[in-house]
Amino acid sequence: METRTRPGSRAVIAGALAALVGTTLAAGAAVGQDELSGDLRVDFLAYDAKMQPWLDEMKAEFNALHPNVNLTLEIPNLDTYRDSLTTQASGGAPPDVAQIASSWLPPLADAGVLLDWEEAGYSADLLGRMDPALRDGARYQGGLTGLSYGASARAVFYNEDLFAQAGIDAPPATWDELLEDARALKAAGVEIPFYYEGKGQEAMAAWFNYVYFTNGGELVKDGKLSVDQEACVKGLTVWDTMNKEGLFQSDVTAGTFDQQVATMASGQAAMTISGPWLTGMIAEKGPDVTFSTFPVPQGTNAATVGVTDVYAIFKDSKNPAAAIAFVEFLMEPDHNLRFVKDRGFLPVYTEHFALPDFQEGPTKAFTDALPSAKFVPLDKNWVEFDKIGTNAITTMFLDGTGPEVACQAIVDGLAGLE
Amino acid sequence: MTAPGRTAQASAPAVGVGRSSDRPTVPGSVTLGRSPRRRRRIETAYLYLLPAALLLGFVFLYPTLQSIWLAFQKNKGINDPGTFNGVDNFVKLWNDPLFWKITGQTFLWTIGVVGITTVLAYLLAIVLVQRFRGRAIFRTIVILPAATSLAFSAVVWGFAFQPENLVNHTLAGFGPAKGGIAWLANVPQAWVALIFVGVCVSVPLTGVMLAAAMRSVPRDLYEAASIDGASRVAQTVRITLPLTRTMLLITTLANFVVCFNSFPIIFVMTGGGPVNRTDILATWLYQKGFQLLDFGMASTLAVVVLCALLALSLAYVHLLIHRTKVG
Known part of the structure; x- marks a missing residue:
């Protein structure tokens, strides 16, 4: 027996199919809007x-x-x-x-x-x-x-009141001037003329580079990690001199970021180097401290670390x-x-x-x-190089071995990397 | 004089396994000589042991074998398939002055912690076995640090030893800490801090174990000594010490093995720094493997540490067996 569908019924079915297709497409569009899961x-x-x-x-x-x-x-x-x-x-x-x-x-x-x-x-x-x-x-x-x-x-943060107390009219533009100002601050009774973050993770990536880049140093030569020994010695001489003259906080290798913030915010430290985030942190923890910034001082050239x-x-x-x-x-x-x-x-x-x-x-x-x-260059040996350099600089501070020995250790260590 | 326990053991009737082991056996025919029932029991026993054995094999044996294999490879960097390089890693390690320096530091740390722990734990055990009011509370307080995780203790102590924190504040009244000692910034003060923390976390459990040994010493010995006019010190030296000597040796050796390979305290408090001056072999191994990604050298170091600890563990097991026989 043949089943026949009435024309009216066809229209109903066609309508239903159209509605079904329409609904499916609409649903698909909705899924398309939120297909992530x-x-x-x-x-x-x-x-x-x-x-x-x-x-x-x-x-x-x-x-x-x-x-x-x-x-x-x-x-x-x-x-x-x-x-x-x-x-x-x-x-x-x-x-x-x-x-x-x-x-x-x-x-x-x-x-x-x-x-x-x-x-x-x-x-x-x-x-x-x-x-x-x-x-x-x-x-x-x-x-x-x-x-x-x-x-x-990075730039240098300084406490304007402490600078005024030491009779410093303008922030230093060179490392030599910064040394003189740090000495003046110490003579004026400032507890920490310069805070050095010696225990942080940025010993090489930042603190070495501040003085290395500004003394003509480059970290890449012929596509490979490299250290210019002359620039290294010139740069590290700045840190070594400051450490030996007591211009850093005591126990420089214990210096942490938290203490850097705390000593700047409490007005104990007169200078330090950091990034723009320190602005808000000092303002929050030491609202009475008046501070400002100046560029990282020059050695043979101007530079900063990014x-x-x-x-x-x-x-x-x-x-x-x-x-x-x-x-x-x-x-x-x-x-x-x-x-x-x-x-x-x-x-x-x-x-x-x-x-x-x-x-x-x-x-x-x-x-x-x-x-x-x-x-910092993107190099597969950076982590190992960072460790070598950090150890060399820390040893310089702890044992007073001098910048020449530290730089030689960095150069030798780098030569040993594959 | 024989301890009551020994007499009871000697006179106890032989049952179960003891009865079978009395049977004369022919070398090489041990299994054949056993009854099917006994064989079934042995098989069942092995079946029960199987899950634990599989788990141990997976957790310990596989990584150990993998480490031994890696120790003979040059394998540096993530996903490096590695290349076989014979004993090069071992030669390199042998010729590395830092390896010997850190080995020396490992012994300094281990002997420092274990030596002081042993003395203090023994004194603590003497106190623990005394009868006094509040003894239960005292024991609870003593054992609490042992229930704390090492990493957590290290974090708390690491914080306390920061120049501006608890330890320097406490010492400030005595003079030397005025201005703040940077405890963890250089040696030797970092070793003082680390060994102090190592001792603090080791003493409680060791003390409790020694106290348990002391309680097993027959009281009549002390009564007899008292009647003979022996002082408390003489009783400790002449009675307690000789009769707890085995437990003393066992705890010392166990502490030595644990301490030699102890990682959390040093890793958390100093990270082995400054300049590897507070590194021990375990923390150095971590640096080589997980920071410098030199998995070949790290595995070589692991094998060396494994051999050293294996020797110590064998001595420990030997002592345990010896003590069991004596007991």
């Missing part, structure tokens, strides 16, 4: 106590857009973060994305565990709006394995699409601007440099210094 783990550097509230807000805002993405945002212990990240990467279980120091990139990139942001499909628009020097400074062997999200340059930290995305990421979307969200100019301002960083987007936040007040000195800043 799954777990996503991102590690962040422990910059300050405000990081967690910021992360909580970012997570809530991102999940409002992409409710199906299960975000795990972690702030690991900074002291052991690099070691644990390396172990996770070599074990095939890294986070999807991590904030890291740019100097950590080479060993990870050499091991082939990182994705190139450009090849992974990161927003070309956002990349195009970045300061080209800061963006391309995170390129390693041609690949954009690091995505700069904040920068810093630093960028970057986002790295791992090849083992189980959710690269969500990872890229989340980083694009964090790197939206408004979100990124808030992040760099909260941390006291300099921006990475060209459009942000013109803002009053970076063109007025103490931060301006850092903004002005950034174009001439020299960055």
